[in-house]
Amino acid sequence: MATTLPDNASLEQDLVVAQAAVTKQGDTVRSLKASLKEKKADKAQVEAAIEQLKNLKASLDLKQKEFQSASGKTSSTNREAFRDAVKTVLERRLFYIPSFEIYGSVAGFYDYGPPGCALKQNFTQFWRQHFVLEESMLEVECPAVTPEVVLKASGHVDRFTDLMVTDVVTGDCHRADHLLEAALQALLDGKPKPLDTQERQAVHHLLATVEELNVKQLGDALEQYGVKAPETNNDISRPFPFNLMFKTSIGPRGDQVGYLRPETAQGIFVNFRHLLYSNGGKLPFAAAQIGQSFRNEISPRAGLLRVREFTQAEIEHFCNPDAKDHPKFQSIAREQPLLFSRALQMSEEKQPQAMQLGDAVSQSIIANQTLAYFIGRTYLFLLRVGINPKRLRFRQHLANEMAHYAEDCWDAEVECSYGWVECVGLADRSAYDLRAHATKSKTDMSAYEPFPDGSRMVDVLVAAVDKREVGKTYKKDGKAITEALESLPEEEKACMQADLAAGKPCKVTVGDAEFAITAAMVQIKQEKKKLTGRNFVPSVIEPSFGVGRIIYCMFEHCYATRKGDEKRSLFHFKPIVAPVKATVFPLFAQPTFIDQAQAVAALLTAAGLSTIVDSTGASIGKRYARTDEIGVPFAVTVDHQTLEDSTVTVRDRDSTTQVRVPIAEVQALLTELVKGRTWESMQQQYPTHASAADDN
Amino acid sequence: MATTLPDNASLEQDLVVAQAAVTKQGDTVRSLKASLKEKKADKAQVEAAIEQLKNLKASLDLKQKEFQSASGKTSSTNREAFRDAVKTVLERRLFYIPSFEIYGSVAGFYDYGPPGCALKQNFTQFWRQHFVLEESMLEVECPAVTPEVVLKASGHVDRFTDLMVTDVVTGDCHRADHLLEAALQALLDGKPKPLDTQERQAVHHLLATVEELNVKQLGDALEQYGVKAPETNNDISRPFPFNLMFKTSIGPRGDQVGYLRPETAQGIFVNFRHLLYSNGGKLPFAAAQIGQSFRNEISPRAGLLRVREFTQAEIEHFCNPDAKDHPKFQSIAREQPLLFSRALQMSEEKQPQAMQLGDAVSQSIIANQTLAYFIGRTYLFLLRVGINPKRLRFRQHLANEMAHYAEDCWDAEVECSYGWVECVGLADRSAYDLRAHATKSKTDMSAYEPFPDGSRMVDVLVAAVDKREVGKTYKKDGKAITEALESLPEEEKACMQADLAAGKPCKVTVGDAEFAITAAMVQIKQEKKKLTGRNFVPSVIEPSFGVGRIIYCMFEHCYATRKGDEKRSLFHFKPIVAPVKATVFPLFAQPTFIDQAQAVAALLTAAGLSTIVDSTGASIGKRYARTDEIGVPFAVTVDHQTLEDSTVTVRDRDSTTQVRVPIAEVQALLTELVKGRTWESMQQQYPTHASAADDN
CATH class of the missing domain: 3.30.40.230 (Herpes Virus-1)
Structure with missing residues (x-):
């Protein structure tokens, strides 16, 4: 058994390649035929292409028989074969392309071709709607090139390895x-x-x-x-x-080290003070950023899943560490994603369980409402873009996986042909990031909140400076030193108090200079003070989305073949993310039909609906197959009746059923369908159109 | 005169700084007052802030008098003062922020804060609609990190200095x-x-x-x-x-040089073959890319106009060099932008002239219809986003400004406080870029087009190889050498023909090896051949948009102060790009009003309209001033009547007039207004609401 496996795998590999070659050549023949009709190719070209297709099919047949007799199964049950089948369509239709291909490509870099780019744009726009707009987040855009000091503070220079x-x-x-x-x-x-x-x-x-x-x-x-x-x-x-960071140099002198950011989050942290001000000084609030991040992977593999340049969409939710409830929590409390808690991972069965998020919080499985709220919103988002909920789980980090400062972390993992893939990280990072930047930049990163119950008497440390003593030693610097001592942060006062008591040397920093401080100069003592609120460094809850990974998993989850015709592949993309919303077909390649089709397409385009017109002479069935393959959800056909009563047929990709709709209504209707209106409601509103066979 | 100028300039500078300090402090007082009402600040804080405001105002007054007595004018007529006034608002409201500010910033890097980021998103989405969707372009997304070979081919490694x-x-x-x-x-x-x-x-x-x-x-x-x-x-x-390129290293070995792309265009060129295939092998077609580009400027200045990382939106339109007409040319032929042709620039007056684009092409001022078409579409785009047409001109490159290969180049220049700024470059680059990559990558970058008039007999060069002679010298390599000779491109055959005739040494490349060729081995001769079409390297017409520059000019063109109140600034942003589409105001900060306002805001948000709710206790006039300042085009107010008849008032920022609209219609109406419906048509449809004073 062990010895026959590799042979089968290699046979199966051959099979996939042969299948891809047949599909591609079929396309070539189809497009050449269309070109012939438009007199843009000659007959000899078409005949040669058909001949080649015949040969390829014969070779495929042979390989299929070989594989089946060797393995006793067809190849579609196999993960790698499935992945290759999806990949073949994705690459042929230019969803993505290895970058710089004419120069032999560079591992870990991919281009999004036209449908991939359109889909990605729709994806990020929907993310913006779902998170930024609906949650009133503050979106920012920061540079990718980042000076060393920022990434030194964040720990990436020392530890991102x-x-x-x-x-x-x-x-x-x-x-x-x-x-x-x-x-x-x-x-x-x-x-x-x-x-x-x-x-x-x-x-x-x-x-x-x-x-x-x-x-x-x-x-x-x-x-x-x-x-x-x-x-x-x-x-x-x-x-x-x-x-893993790409290093560069900023400016012409060559002495200022910079890196390409390994994550977008730092741009938000360094702007915390501005964002807090922009929010009227109030917590909680969330900021977001969508942008490119860069990781110089040692040996990138796994296609789109591990690349050297990728798009992140990150949220940093800032809140009072003592108040992690969320006002909108009830809106997601009854959602039931598959949760794979620490306990379940350590259990015998090791199976995730569907659980209401409300219960998960009340049973302390998820640390707090805000983290659970984002898990819920993420769950809803992933479903809306076409991730299969049965192949989506939220896995809690085990204790040994979490950074020491983290309070709780969950990953949204999606199952695809590569196994379970981390697509979104959701972490309660406590005040770690803000504190790190506060220390490095010597900037106050605290927020102020009044006590809900009015003022309180609290213990504070006060520096009682002997100005004469300070002046004696430091002369003209005395005043600045006194001020620096009096305004030391609480923590540093406590340190100094202890050090002075222990007779250790103490110092204070004024500008760039340090001055030694003796017990004679200052006495640190506790006093009662009436306070109306308190300053604290906020906690950060961070949902971080790997856009390319989610899109790749979506490709796999949306891929299918037409029942009864394994060679006709399609993508069941949700209309909101589909790269093209509608294809308009003139039933015949004649000017009357084509002009009308162009007019309908212009209507749809004006409403922001990406539309293509397929006026090649191919049969309507073949043209449907072509747009199915890039996941166009709706097809509008201009037929004879259109010319009589100004109606068109609209076809739903998933059910292949059709209705007849007045042209005057088609723009509004498709807009609604893209936004989420169901096809069933369309079928109730409009007469069904009995179509010719879909696969002729 | 020459000696007093610098003093005045420095006085004026002081004035601007003092004005900014007053405005900022005024804001601080306003927000503290609101916090006081919500018991989130105490009275002492507010009083201290008011005291400081008073002092700042007194100091400003003094400075104003000083400046006026010295210069005899107020400062607003001055370009630098105007720029500083705009900049003060932009920075205070976080349209943009110097990046990494807590670490002292790095010249040439800016962050877009929340309103700036939202506006930029709206801008690029509208660009996508105006160009990619409406012109059926193929949009791609390629990495910023680029291997050296690509930029060696494009000339950037050697000449981008x-x-x-x-x-x-x-x-x-x-x-x-x-x-x-x-x-x-x-x-x-x-x-x-x-x-x-x-x-x-x-x-x-x-x-x-x-x-x-x-x-x-x-x-x-x-x-x-x-x-x-x-x-x-x-x-x-x-x-x-x-x-000027940022250099980095790809992969762990450290021996693969990479650069951050200095423009997005190269990503399109290297994908030309894929894109042509994706377009069914047909020309013309256009591809587009929006993304970050990087230039390590020696000493960046001029704020947002010259930065080290910036967003470009580039189009590469590929066409037959002999067919540069454009099918949609008539749609823009009557547009009359200011054209500053080569002739006008060399004339005595040096003034641009408004001219119909149709005339400009027929008089050969613009080289061809396609270039003129893109000038027209660019003109319409810039007007739609709020550029003042009187301060926009299309300037033709003088002969000494153009690269040797370029056929014609025009820059869209916009006038702002920095003078005339190049915002869009429109160039007919002939086949330069594709040829450069064809040579470097040894890839065929040609397209095929059938002759419109059927087949033709043409002269071709044929390599008649004496196989025996070749085999004698090169043995087993003979076959490959013969094939290489027979498949030489037409141009190289011509060269070889001439060289052999002149007795010069010739060679042919097979794989990595070169082989010397003698006249005995091959005879290059002309023959007649029947062809149905021809292969050619397409011409490229490239409109290239500097997104940040256009946005900055838009900021200046849209900035104004309210008539009669110079301290109330506003941005007349076009609704399509405005960062926030509507502010919803509860007339009073009471739960009934606030809840209703939240409900209206949720309606608008669900339609993708970015909305904020201002429920601070400030007067409605002050709250209007606050949203005017970030250019929110519409304000919706929930008042007493709302609670009775479910209507709200909608206010137009520019005219400050209001109408009363049913809540049920407000979502659809604002959507229409954002898409371009005029306010006047609203006023005809809905009753006017006589408002309380706008400035109380």
């Missing part, structure tokens, strides 16, 4: 964890030889904990199992951290 | 042309001493031609006039070219 090993002969770079995982997996598969039970157990354990190994442990494990460089089989170096 | 000089002591960098211009300008201003007529003339001439100087000429001129480094007055180096 992957462990890397190099091939000692060729210098090729590899991710250390990937190599170890592959080697362990091979051992489990019995290569080079079967393991005994004890060995198996050890390998299993190590494989499960690879992500938690530190640099030394990972290096030791690689040595222990004698892992070599892939392909060359050369020795590898010990692992070392490689920073 | 500015000339720089360094301060020989401090190492500070300066743009050589800027230093020379400033020095020459100072000479004309009589510093250090007045010039005689002949000297003046020489300086004038040099100043007019600074942009055309090469590196040696510029260096000589700097030496001749003894130009020193600004501020330090140190000697400067000779000028040298500095490449």
Whole structure:
């Protein structure tokens, strides 16, 4: 069994390639035929193309038989085969394209071609509607190029690394964890030889904990199992951290280091004071940013899922750490996403459970209402854009996965052919980020809130400065030093109090200078003070969306083939994100029909509905197949009756049913359908149109 | 006169700063008062703020008197003062913010804050509607990180430079042309001493031609006039070219050079073959891209106009070089933008003229219909977003400004406080870009078009290879060499024919190897062949929009103060781009009014109309002033009558008139107003609401 598998896989691979070639050649023939009709190709070209198609089909047939006799199954049940089938359509219809292809491409970079770009635009516009507008968020746009100091404060300069090993002969770079995982997996598969039970157990354990190994442990494990460089089989170096940020230099002098931001969030944090001011000084509020982020991955793979430049949509919700309730929580409390809590992950069954978010909060499974509210809104968003709810789960971070400062984290994971993929991270990051920037930039990042119950007497630390003593030592600097001491933050006063008491050396900073302070100069003492409110550094709850990942999963979830015709693929895109909302077909390629079709298309375009006109001479069935393939939800056909009574037929991609609608109403109706009106309600309002066969 | 100017300028500068401080403090007082009402601030805070406002006002008064007695005029007539007034509002209301401000900012980087970001989004969405949707363009999205080979082919690696000089002591960098211009300008201003007529003339001439100087000429001129480094007055180096691209490294090895793209266009060019395929192999078609571009400017200044990271919206229209007519030309032929042709620029008056685009093409002022069509569409676009047509001109490049390959170039220039600013470049770039990539990548970048009149007999060059002779010399490579010779492009066959005839050495490339070819091996001869069409590299017509620059000019063109109240500023943003479409006001800060206002706002938000609710206790006049200041076009007020008959008042920002509208209709009406319905038509449909004073 183990020896026949690779053969089958390679046969199946051949099959996919052969299938793709047939589909592509079929398209070529179809378009050449259309060109022939318009006298833009000659007959010899068409005949040659048909001949080639025949050969390709024969070769495909042969391969199919070969595969079936070897494996006893058809290929569509296979994850990789499914992925390749989707990919074939996506690439052929230019949803995405490896970037710089004419120069041999560069791993980890993709272009969105016309339908992909349109879909992505619709996606981000809908995100903006769902989050920014409906939640009254403050959206900002910050540069990608970021000076080092910002990313030093955030920790990215020091810690945003992957462990890397190099091939000692060729210098090729590899991710250390990937190599170890592959080697362990091979051992489990019995290569080079079967393991005994004890060995198996050890390998299993190590494989499960690879992500938690530190640099030394990972290096030791690689040595222990004698892992070599892939392909060359050369020795590898010990692992070392490689920073994943793209580095550059700002300005002509070459001495100001900059990086391409690895996330959009920092742009929001550094603007916190402005945003708080813009919100009238009040909490809570949320800010958002949609933009490009950059990660110089060591060896990008997994197509659109792990790329070096990608679009993020991030939200930072700022709130009082003692008030994480959410006023709109009830609106999502009854939603029931699949939750994969810490407890369920540690349980025997390891199965997520559908649970009302209200219950999850009241049972303290989710830390607070605000985090749960965003889980709910994210759930609704993902469903609206076409993610299958059965293949979507919210997985809570285990204790060892969370940063020390985080209060609670959940990932929206979507299942696709690559397994469960993290598409959205939702984290309660406490006040970590604001504090980090407050310290580094010496900027006040606190908010003020009055006590709900009026004023309170509280204990505060006061610096009683002996001005004469300070003046004696520091002369003209005395005044500034006194002021600096008096305005020290509470925490620093406490430190100084302790240090002075312990006889340790103390100092105070004025501008760029530091001055030593003695116990004779200042006394730190506690006093009662009447306060009407308090200052605090707000907590941050951060939902962070990987736009490309969600879109990729959506591609897979929306992909299907027409029942009874496995070769006719389509995308069931939701109308709100579909790249093209409607195709307009003149039933015949004659001027009367074409002109009318153009007029209808212009109407739709004017309403902001992306529309294409397909006036090639192909049969209506073939033309339907063509727009199905890029997921156009509605088709409008101009037929003989149109010329008589100014009505057109509108076809629904998913049900393939049609209704007849007056041209005067078609703009408003399609606008409603795109916004979410159901096709069923259309069928009740308008007469059904019995169509010719859909697949002729 | 010359000596009093700087003093006045500095007085005026003080005035602007003082005015800004007053305005800002006024806002602080207003928001504190609101907080007091909501018990979120205490009385002492408000009193202290009012006291400070009083002091600031007194100081402003003093400065105003000082300035007027010194200059005899008020400051608003002054370009810099106007710019500062606009900038004060823009920065205070967070339209934009210097990036990384808490770390001291970095020159040339700006963030768009909430209203700026919303406006920019609306701007690009409208661009998409006006160009991509209405012209059926193919939109793509490509990465910013670009491998060196692409920008080597485009010429950016070798030629995208500015000339720089360094301060020989401090190492500070300066743009050589800027230093020379400033020095020459100072000479004309009589510093250090007045010039005689002949000297003046020489300086004038040099100043007019600074942009055309090469590196040696510029260096000589700097030496001749003894130009020193600004501020330090140190000697400067000779000028040298500095490449303006941000450099980085792709992947972990560190040996793959990449740059941040300096323009979005290259992403389209490298995808040309895919896009042509996607368009069914037919020309003409246009592709578009909106995205970030990066230029590491030597010393960025002029605020939003010259930044290091900016958004471009570029179109590449591909067409047959022999067919540059445009099918929709008639739709813009009667538009009359101000054209500043080459001839007008060289004329005595140097004034642009309003001219119908149809006439401009028929008189050969604009090279072709397609270029003129895009000038027309650009003109309409700029007017729709709020650019003043009287301050917009299309200036043709003079012969010395154009690249050698360009057929014709026009810039849309907009006048603002910085002078005439290039906002859109419209160029017929012939086949330059596609040819450059075809050569570098060895990819066919041609399109095929059948002859309109059927087949033709044409002369072609044929390589008749003596296979025996080739085989004798090259053995097993003979076959590949024969094929390579037979498939040489027409041009190379012609070259080889000439070289062989002249007895020059010839060679052919197969894979990576080159092989010498002798006259004995091949004979290149002319033959007649029947062809049904021809292959050619398409021409490119490129409209390229600088989004930030247009937006900045729009800010200035839309800025105004209320008649009779110079302190109340507003932006007359067109509703389609306005950051917020409507503010909803509960007349009183009471729950019944506030709840109703929230309900109306939710209705508007659901229709995609960005809406804010201002339920602070401030007077309605003050609240109007606040939303005027960020250019909200419409205000909806919930008043007593609302509670009785479910109607609200809708106020038009520009006329300050109001109508009364049923709540049930307000969503549809505002949607129409945003899309372009006139306020006058609203006034005809709905009863006027006589409002309380707008400025109480």
